[in-house]
Amino acid sequence: MNHPQKKKQNKMRLTLPLEEYMHSGHLACQGCGATLAMRYVLKALGQRTALCIPACCWSVIDGPFPYSSLDVPIFHCAFETAAISAAGLKAGLEMVGDHETQVVAWAGDGGTFDIGIQALSGVAERNDDIIYVCYDNEAYMNTGIQRSSATPFGAWTTTTPVKHYKNRPKKDIDAILAAHRIPYVATANISYPEDLYRKVLKAKNIKGTRFIHIYAPCPSGWKTRPEDTIKLGKLAVQTCIFPLFEVEEGSTWKINIKPREKKPVEEYLMRQGRFRHLTAEAIALIQEEVDRRWARLLKYEETSPL
């Protein structure tokens, strides 16, 4: 590599640690957000981590037997059991005297919002000592872009075709988890890796069930350009479609990023093929819903502790 010699060799200004626990060669599509989520979360958790991964994109991304693209152990569990497998693994580790290893349930939105919610709710109610990470790409991407209850209103998927696009709002999973009064619930976004990193570190030092909901764009399923992944993440926060906040003990709500000027949702929607069919009326409906949810969130924060 021919480095520019005339310049002084400054240090790279890195905002995240250099250590990598995920390496190249994995099977994710170009521009995958879920992969970035894993990379950042492992940077924060470090080597003493074990993952439970149910059926989701990541069970493919990691690679087929006998390979893995992560430097931490992974247990591939059944679709509906991410949370409880992790809790079981944690209990087993405790039995053999390992109190240090962080056990992480790592599931997609299908395995969290739909299929895994029963096990997750049980774990949260018992306050089992695990970190639950849901990387949310807003549909069953791995099996071919089928609608999930995390799919937002208006979106095209293969089971909600353009003529019958999804006409129900996205399930508010964070409020559901906060209602379990677990010690920590947070939303994060791959476009704000420093915020994500901080939240995972914070979660690491809390005992009990910790839930982190990570927004992860999916170029293949959203019909977006792979190079837009980070832009979309930023727009999702700036339009307040996916606000970044934390909830402690289910009662103290704190919004981490309040956009000075809320961007119109249209800017976010029109970058994505899955929303391209939307009429002006439908977009107005989405804007209304986003505004309502944002106002409610502001109120939660204002009246904290609830």
Next chain:
Amino acid sequence: MKKQQPTKKIIFHSEKEMPLAPYSLGSMLHNRTGAWRNIRPEINLENCIQCGICWKFCPDVAIYIENEYPVVDYTYCKGCGLCAEECPVKCITMVEEEK
């Protein structure tokens, strides 16, 4: 982070060589995903301000740091274009692969 070295594929010649439980025996680094690429990022280091943003946002961990500058690892870069899009001084260009 240093440059990663590709690993060998694991081949079982008979069932006996397989582990009793399906656990992982090696890394995916044998999978040279650079073959997926249609366009390749080229960094013009003259203009690089060493912000590390390209390194940070590469979903394939295909940018490593050498002598305090980013270097693209073409063995693994899938050509998503994220690094070029996010570079604040636009010193990464995506050029068509010929082959």
